Amino acid sequence: MNPIFGQYYGVQGTTWQNPPILNSPSGTRMVNGKQLLLYANGSKLSLVAWRTPQGAYWVSNTLTDDISNRQLVAIAASLSKTG
Numbered sequence: 001m002n003p004i005f006g007q008y009y010g011v012q013g014t015t016w017q018n019p020p021i022l023n024s025p026s027g028t029r030m031v032n033g034k035q036l037l038l039y040a041n042g043s044k045l046s047l048v049a050w051r052t053p054q055g056a057y058w059v060s061n062t063l064t065d066d067i068s069n070r071q072l073v074a075i076a077a078s079l080s081k082t083g
Contacts, residue, residue: 018056036077038073045061045073048073
């Protein structure tokens, strides 16, 4: 992505099971056995999250939501907590 325009996506996580950022998802989707929580800004996904017994994790879109919905879901679905 283009760093000049703030086009970075981020991956974050916490041991907190219910952080406030994950309140009120717009929807959910099951991908490869992983329940994803979807957070939309209009028609664009801004955040995709999931929970594990160890905590909650999420991928956030760029500041301008330039990553497509399909790509953001695929990124989140491909990530796993290890260790």
